[in-house]
Amino acid sequence: MANTQYPESYYAASANAVPPRPALQDDVETDVCVIGAGYTGLSSALFLLENGFRVTVLEAAKVGFGASGRNGGQIVNSYSRDIDVIERTVGPKQAQLLGQMAFEGGRIIRERVAKYNIQCDLKDGGVFAALSAKQMGHLESQKRLWERFGHTQLELLDQRRIREVVGCDQYVGGMLDMSGGHIHPLNLALGEATAVESLGGTIYEQSPAVRIERGANPVVHTPLGKVRAKFIIVAGNAYLGNLVPELAAKSMPCGTQVITTEPLGDELAKALLPQDYCVEDCNYLLDYYRLTGDKRLIFGGGVVYGARDPANIEAIIRPKMLKAFPQLKDVKIDYAWTGNFLLTLSRLPQVGRLGDNIYYSQGCSGHGVTYTHLAGKVLAEALRGQAERFDAFADLPHYPFPGGQLLRTPFAALGAWYYGLRDKFGM
Template structure:
């Protein structure tokens, strides 16, 4: 998540090591592959290509971590933002199963990179999807059955009583628990990947916004002060890139999401809230999610805004949402509150592919990017090296533009999302 008016300081920035910024791009450079965007997609792609010996440059408009990759909820979870049955409709059962297995590879890829490059990103295992309404209990149990029988991915169903033995909240009717998913510090992960890429010879340029890309047999990425020529290019800017590729702009929408991190609670009080240190997310359309941090704070996210306009009192809104989950935290104070933009596709499925044979893109992570963005970078790197089988599958997912054109698509989306929020509130 990132704010187009300038990133709001985050707890991640306050709790991550300070790093020396990479220089801006000046003058002309030539590489094998030029990547627009220094988030998880871009850096994962850069690492995969550099490990194979290619010359790679990454151009970041702001600082590494200013976008969604350095500001998100930090939950590393299997799957994609869209439901698996939608992928069956789009791809058929066989390829939907393959795509699901690749999502698990995305989780493992993060762990492998942390091991290979000694990245400490405060990984904590355990994630619970929790229902509020009776219909959501049925929905989660059907999902559990499908994941077990159709995808060989068993999850644990917890009763409300078992959940309450580790979670100090009576809001939920049970939990679908996954011990293999969990949470981490995304900015520390991103910084570690950046350092690893630079050590492998990747040229990283910060504060270098790309103004245009010349599409030709040899691509040219232009900034105000420089230019990079490359045989291959990757567009990985997601919600913050506009005007570089109009055919991509129409197929994603920016949505604002918000996070609040409390004052330090102390280890004992924090553990009394979430005894097993898992991450938790409800399954409302406008999801709330929460966890503890390594320094014993409550981390709470949610309150999506499809108009991208923040609520009049964001801090008060987040405090009210926390009190619905933890009524005992009436006097909780937040040290950090921030918001930013995520990119969503119309069907919430990942949108990855090619604009021409040597120009690749990945977008549409729809708020589920920690595993999928890392996977996207690897899949695109494979395609650049001549192994495009996996990218070909993702490219078969049909993506329509948002209805309403430039002027009406945001009001139409706001109206549609209001219905889903009303349904969650009443049924």
């Protein structure tokens, strides 16, 4: 059986030490079998264990192997499509409930870090940076929108003010969200996995789910064992494959690329990001960056539709970094990697139930760090019979990509090309 290790990323190289976890080699029974030990699966497991369920987690590789251990590490509120878009799509009543949840994921992360003493370099403060007056106008509208739903930790930044928090001269302004922030994402996942085990949950690594036997007492089969459960939570996201065919048609794995510099030293790091906030710009195809605990710059951006691994990640991302920070032209890149996220046509998460006992959440569309933690809470509520918040997500409309799986990648890439032109020309 394959022994899948982490990709060669900065996060894997700086991960906290954890004991090895065994592969499932037996038949076990549990209340809930969770497929996937990323944020969605771990958050679900924690909330369920805290409410008295027996939980078994199956992970095809290692805890946090997928997007949860490879992302930009930014705590960004709301969803990939904001609450006003949801309101126009489903009406004010459903949007009100989803809007109330839009800022909950970040609070859950901070509660988990505090409660379980997770060492993940948590820092407060995230900046949305505007490259044009049009983008600045959007941020002004976004601030009013978020404040309408009770989110008030926001400050608009004019050109002078944003240069106090970002050492870059290409922005005309921005918005600071002090409930945003950043973390070492793999260490957050590893800490949550340890918390799961501290509450009596079991995690099996190198144990991919290869088949789900549906029925009143569903069974999840792995290469060397099986788990019989009352409920199943499918939390594989972009790494689920075709395990559940119903979920594959309305989503598409996409790759994003990240690079990490050598340590910059205190003086240069402070010149780039004086308050140690994380930053993302307001382009459709956005760039994002932040400092690590040891004063490296992590810089990400770009999308590869269909989740192919590009041949030279540094060649794609380094020019973007130098456009923002030309003073880094002689700085060495120590790490470059790619990872997959799951895109939906609506850019909103897919949540639902198959039959009476198989639940799922997927398709964060690049906005998953906070949403996945909320999703775990919402899924756990549904299994306890409190389904109002689950239903608010489950009732969101979703559609297959035009052309089916064969043509979804070129269609999505064409759309991204169009929006890339809009970014370039400020349209």
